[in-house]
Amino acid sequence: MIPLCVPHLAGNEWAYIKDCLDTNWVSATGQYVNRFEKALAEYTGAAHAVAVSSGTTALHISLIVSGIQPGDFVIVPNLTFVATANVVKYMGAHPLLCDIDPDTYLLDLDLLEEFLENETELRDGTAIHRATGRPVRALMPVHVLGNLFDMERMLALCERFHLILIEDTAEALGSFYKGQHAGTFGRMGCLSFNGNKIITTGGGGIILTNNEADARRAKHLTMQAKASTLEYLHDEVGYNYRLVNILAAMGVAQMELLPDFVRRKQEINRFYEQAFAGLEGLRFQRLNEGVSSNCWHVVVRTPRRDELVQHLAQNGVESRPLWIPMNRLPAFTQDWYISRHDHTAAVAGEGIMLPCSTSITDDELQTVCGLVRSFHQQSVPVPAS
Ligand SMILES: Cc1ncc(COP(=O)(O)O)c(C=O)c1O
Structure with a gap:
């Protein structure tokens, strides 16, 4: 059988995972988590990279950090892997599905612009959808199969309609627009290291951001919002969404x-x-x-x-x-x-x-x-x- 798209473990995966086993650093923290985050930040040019358990959890945390509220609209493409739309539902928000361009397979920016122009109005700095009264809070485009948008146009659209931009970059590690890496244009960009992606950690993800406060909050939320290393003090609802050291070790080898x-x-x-x-x-x-x-x-x-x-x-x-x-x-x-x-x-x-x-x-x-x-x-x- 010629398989569709399988992992390619051709480098230091064994050696680095063995190192985790030999040193007993297999769980939540360890040098490979730090090395993996650093490698991703360096490769993409993002100021910060936060390792998480999957592309889906990266998207979920990004929506929380961006302040998406129940009842908000978040614009997502109608053609994507289901995780993009699922995470909007996790928030109690509503996916605002948008059709695509039939040639690029990307969310159609002409259509979206027309919709925002004709069917929303800005009230107190927020685009409100007239028919439902819902705030249109964010745009979560997908760089489908590694293709990117006209990013200047996308940024201008977000600025004009006050949309938070969260890039679903699950498929686009190694893709660039005019020399700038995918996932570094918006407030946050989310990568996936699922088994079928260009590099894999078995399962895993990364949040890219240039905003230090967002990076810190994202890290905090992925670690159960732990506020003390000694006491079991947690200062908000947190999540167990960390990437463990043993998987990060695989990621470091794959990044090479x-x-x-x-x-x-x-x-x-x-x-x-x-x-x-x-x-x-x-x-x-x-x-x-x-x-x-x-x-x-x-x-x-x-x-x-x-x-x-x-x-x-x-x-x-x-x-x-x-x-x-x-x-x-x-x-x-x-x-x-x-x-x-x-x-x-x-x-x-x-x-x-x-x-x-x-x-x-x-x-x-x-x-x-x-x-x-x-x-x-x-x-x-x-x-x-
Ligand atoms: C566009 C897109 N978004 C999100 C995801 C979710 O990533 P993960 O499987 O790592 O949760 C994937 C792929 O799996 C994807 O292709």
């Missing part, structure tokens, strides 16, 4: 490999682009101008997606349909959806995620591409024995 991983992901993307050049009806994500993408995941659009997933599976290749739109999941069907053409449905209905582990070989890529090409040209090959 990140530049190679980014290069390989970009190569894999080019490989697919070249192999599928000229195949009518197969479309790739369009990158925005000024973006250097980490090419985290290869997704192509094809009208016969479900048949293709099946065909690949029958021939030993794992693939997956792209996410189901948020507005079609039971938890979000009642939520507000800003859309004119429902591009999300079109992209989600046709998008297929193709194998792109950094450890995939060129021969394996050739196999996948051969299967896709022959399927596309209608001459279905004989299944592999």
Whole structure:
């Protein structure tokens, strides 16, 4: 089986984890947590990096630190992994789902601007949605598959409508816009180190921020809001959202490999682009101008997606349909959806995620591409024995 996207443990993972075991520093604190945070801050250029237990918990803590209140609207894309919308619900707030651009797969800023202009008004420095009376408090865009927005435009929009910007950067470690790393433009940026991400700690995340007070509060909240190292004194409701030292050790080793991983992901993307050049009806994500993408995941659009997933599976290749739109999941069907053409449905209905582990070989890529090409040209090959 050629897997979809698996971890690539090719460096010092064993050595650093063994060091944790040998020294008994396996839990909440230790030098690897500090080293991992420092490595992330250095690589991304963020002033602070706070290690947490997952991308989801990074987003949750960011919403708390940003002061999101129950009843607020938080704008999120309709095309994303479910965690982006879930965390808004954790707050008792409402996801304000926004349709996407059908080429970049990113939240459509034209559509959003029009909505904010026509359907909200500023009252006491807060954009209020006229129809519901709800404050539109924050924008949580997703840098889908490693693509970034026109960030100058996004920042201007946030300033004009007084929106807090929290970037869901789960998929974009190694992606830059005009030389600036994803997740460092807004108040906070959240990374994921889930097993399918460009680097992994098994499970883990990081909050990036340039604001020292936010970093301190985020750290505090992830450690049960512990106010004393001696007594069991906790000064607010806290969370056990820390990244433990043994997982941070894996993260430090993975960070050493990140530049190679980014290069390989970009190569894999080019490989697919070249192999599928000229195949009518197969479309790739369009990158925005000024973006250097980490090419985290290869997704192509094809009208016969479900048949293709099946065909690949029958021939030993794992693939997956792209996410189901948020507005079609039971938890979000009642939520507000800003859309004119429902591009999300079109992209989600046709998008297929193709194998792109950094450890995939060129021969394996050739196999996948051969299967896709022959399927596309209608001459279905004989299944592999
Ligand atoms: C866009 C997006 N947001 C959030 C997450 C959640 O991250 P985690 O699985 O580490 O909780 C993921 C991926 O898993 C993601 O792709």
